[in-house]
Amino acid sequence: MKPNYPDTFLFINGTWRAGETGATIDVINPATATVIGTVACATPADLDHAADAAAHGFDIWRKMSPLERSALMRAAAELLRARVEPIAALMTQEQGKPLEESRIEIRAAADIIDWFAEEGRRTYGQLIPARQAGVMQIAVKHPIGPVAAFTPWNFPINQAVRKIAVALAAGCSVIVKAPEETPAAPAELIRAFADAGVPAGVIGLVFGVPAQISEHLIAHRAIRKISFTGSTPVGKLLAGLAGQQMKPATMELGGHAPVLVAADADLDKAIGQMVGHKFRNAGQVCISPTRFLVEEPIFESFVERFVVATNALTVADGFNPDSNIGPLANSRRIPAIEALLQDATAQGARIVTGGKRIGNTGWFFAPTVITDAPVSARIMNEEPFGPVAIINRYQDIDSMIEEANRLDYGLASYAYARDHATIHRFVDEVQVGMMSVNHVGLALPELPFGGIRDSGYGTEGGSEAINAYLDTHFATIKS
Template sequence: MSQSLSPTAREPETVESIYPEIAMYIDGRWTDGSGSRREPIVNPATEEILGFVPLAEKSDLDAALAAAERGFVVWRDMPLDKRAHILHRAATLLRERSAEIARIMTMEQGKALPEARGELAGVATTLDWNCEEGLRAHGRIIPRGPGETLSVVREPVGPVAAFTPWNFPAGSPMRKIAASLSAGCSIVIKASEETPATACELVRCFEDAGLPGSVLNLVFGVPAEVSEHLIPSPIVRLVAFTGSVPVGKSLAAMAGAAMKPSMMELGGHAPVIVCPDVDPVAAARSSARAKFANAGQVCTSPSRFFVHESLFESFVDAFVLAAEQITVGNGLTTGVQMGPLVNERRLSSVHNLVEDARRRGAKVLTGGNRLPGPGFFYAPTVLTEVPMDAAVMTEEPFGPIVPIVPYADLDDALRLANSLPFGLAAYAFTHRADTVDVLTRGLQAGILSVNHAGGSVPQAPSGGFKESGFGREGGSEGLDGYLVTKRISHRMAI
């Protein structure tokens, strides 16, 4: 079947949203930068140009680095209670401004407005959580003999260079900003040029909360130019990145060449194992809600479905029904559940994966096509009879594509689930405790969700292993990468 846009998909809510002017924030000042280069910002639902983002020149990056170097000393030496007051105030401002920031996010990224509002709510909680963790980032005293004190202290690593993608325009930058500032670090962050306004609005909240201007610096630019200038700088002491595996490998190598630690949250291709003891309709509905969130543009999105053969037909039928009931359209429209893909490149990439699977013998049960009209809309798509060598089974789809494959034996399902070099997220549905144990020990992923497909929470760590990266964001582990450990041995007299 072929899906079309909802009848009201291009009739956004009547409340007018004004897309803000975009600027970089360097050393406490909003600036267009020292050059004249600009890139258009496109509304993915309408293909209209919203505005233009300035691209940093080397002199702008040098100014941001110099500010971060000064800002680190200022922020590191500020009393903790004062730092906490500023961060909590920024979180309060985020909540107060979340409705308008969410509308801006939907305009530039495309996700449905309820999803944008939920992202903003989570961002404020992330900041509060990290702030409190910063107050608990203490060391310890190790017992020694009389006249000697042996202690361990944890100190901020120094200025951070951070790079974030477009799919979570508030959530991804805030993870790095919150952890950096809560640990006592300054930061230069390059947010996405495709979704710059959301990042600007986040920074305004910190500015208005009283954060010293040199502590947080926001830049945009040609990605390779920015990373190649920031990462080798002796001022930068940590590199934090969220994005694709190939780019992550390049940045990690650059950081390694300068002996700098890095944190890499890279791509995945999350397997879903549906065991024979569950309700296939309930499992399909739960999976569909997660799969089509943000139009599938989520690194932890469930993306390879392995369903026990006894449930296969019922699961597939329920998933097709769920896909066909998704209301696709402009994310500002009331009732829309899935917005567009972020740009034409992403749209073409998703369609190429579907066509490759089709050529290899896969059946397209629903979707499989670009939706008519302006905007980068793609129909929720369900595939069966997908060969394992199809690109959609080996490459992260980052779109609303659902390949479903039957299995007969759990060991075989685990083999298929672990067959790729990724290890970010995995999902499973079962009611048997012994099966949960097998899956927990057997699935090679940094995040495992059983009987649900919920997202990340600030109280627990997120991250992957294998080619999905290293380091963790969130939880008590979230500040580890932003701190260094120092051993101090003090004898009272010689």
């Protein structure tokens, strides 16, 4: 059963509250296109209160030992696990993804918290050998300060938890600007931390006009670090604002992931894994496999089998137990995808299956496969961010690698091959931040997660991630 959907409030200095003016924004269920609740809208004064609280929370949190911080974070992870069912129901209502995908996202978030809770206990410094007797040289790591984190609607908890967990592990406080389309799930994530005993001010949550919030928080004197997940154009804008303030930023931006399928690939494995990965969350995933670059000898067979597997998927409300694909998350996505498909077919691409909206209630779109899209088509250059797979044929490995590297994006990629020399070429020559070969193995807590070039910089996973939230302080002492 769908639970009652709550109105969502700001969380500032340990208190759930409305914005100063009482303004709200409607939250819409994408499966029904009906309003199900509201979310509070922050004013500049609210943002100032949040930043002041974060500065105070930072003074408290940074003085707690890594062991104490780790224990509180682990307690929050356990609360999330205990609350999977009610939170998953909220997420599916506001975002649309199938209920099981919502459950998986929440459980994965708890794992991320656990991993960073332990990583925060290993922010080691250095003792540097001196050139003369009686001198001690030390470099130690200090938390950078309050963090402003900006998160998207496609993974309401997963994207927020990556920023919150690493900030807290490093000893930083954090203000999360979460998505207005999907506010209740991230609010429940913050509630788990608060209920676990994280002190007031250490975590803040705000909603409102995105441009107004980002400009205000990035420029605020209390904020010392920026983290953003979203589109490349917005990311470049925010990186510029951060640069003007000399504030470091982590940017996880858009992608257009190639999938290189060599002639000797195991097609059962490739199709079995990639169809599900392509259409999870209705394709609204920054690392979603999008451009399938298939070597000529297996092209026809690959397309035929991929289409059969695609047509076996069920598109339905996320609460339907048979649903594999829910609705698109907002009304903007359908015309955006339709425009990309119209442009592609006008230039010679062929829609093999799908390509249309389903019904008139909610924002459902059929899982779509197109072939023979020319590189001039918009869909070959712009991230579709929807349930569309582009499958094109290539004569050899050289041309596949050339196409994989043609765009300025460099987030994720996938490859299938048996020949070791081919695999080594894919790993060495495809210019991306992440590659998964012969399986789906990205986005685990202990692995780096991030891109290069127009897909951003920095990582939100693995042992390197915490360094972006730490300053190095050096001292040389002569006895």
